Amino acid sequence: MRIGELSRTTGVAVPTIKFYVREGLLPAGRLTSPNQASYDDSHVRRLRLIRGLIDVGGLSVATVREVLTVVEAPGESVHNVLGAAHDAITPRPASGSEGLPEAREAVGELIRRRGWRAEEDHPAAEAMAVALAAFQGLGQGAFMEVLDDYADACERIADADLAYVGRTTEVEGLVESVVVGAVLGGAVLSAMRRLAHVDRSARRFEGGEGEATG
Template identity: 40%
Template sequence: MADLTAETGVPVPTIKYYLREGLLPPGRALGRNQAEYSRAHVRRLKLVRALVEYGGLSIAVIRDLVRHLDDPDVRGGDLLGAAQLTVTAQHEPPAGPKDRAEEIVDDLLARHGWHDLDRHPSRHTLIGLVRSLSELGREDMLDVLDDYAVAAERVAEADLRVVGELLDRERALEIVVLGTQLGDTIITSLRRLAQAHVAQRLHGPSPSGPPGTGQAGH
């Protein structure tokens, strides 16, 4: 276990915690207080660490993700969907007659040619978000939706290109899990940077601390 720590920088008590929580499979027992850990352990430990550090995921969600990695019943074609859904907020489908928020979302999906997504939980999330913005009197913010959809399709095409090139199942699963979760953080980080860039271009740097420098933060 000291070797695992040396190689990954993860402290021993944390490794023990991950073992107890089932995020890391047990090592091969060598004696009462000794176990042997393989390259697969080093790899899994780095994966878990990345998901904790940058994915902002709970231990329970990471346990689910790791199960997909180890589950032989999860087939290739369902991998993207299964891993995606694990890290996707599960909002209930809208009840009752179709309201304006639902119409706005379905019109958006239709305009971009995205079909057969009626039961996707992210559609429900999106409807809830649109409804919240409407209730707050912020329908003006919905003007961004078409640009966001174009951007999202560009992102998704890049995502599928990376997954599609892979033949190795374990690696493909890992990429889906990492790509879905860390990819969200990469995208939101790039959005912040792009906002700072566009703001500077439009307004010039602010003397008291432009958005790009973190002066206004705390």
């Protein structure tokens, strides 16, 4: 297909497609003449992946480039791919918060207590410590008391995520599922959590067991 058809099929404007090619996110089409290129279903799939990561996942172009490098890495184990994907998408928050050393110790203690096979200096551990330090700074240090409840829920979610990924047998599809699950699954989880808050808030504070309020 020509670039115009690729644009119509995916809903991505031609200038944006050309930008993704220049930025290395999308492979160039196969040249059929000096000024014409041909694209195929692999370009359609890649464009939809890019738009999902940017529009739904909220990733920057630079981060998407890192993530797609993971997708294309040959011979990597699923565990390494998942780790690299999370490294790419985990924000690096400012780490100058008061109380951060104590928060880091709390995260490390959680990892040790749960027996998690994760490094205590993992970017996600640092992001969690920064968030916990912010809780502490706002006088909400009691939040620490619910960390194991959160951990219980997150272990179940992680099991569900990886069970979903395991349904794919082809290596290319498996790697893509890992990355998509890490990014778009996070968006689904965040939205579902807000819906659950609406429901539980209505039940707890409005007294309406069968009613939902906005």
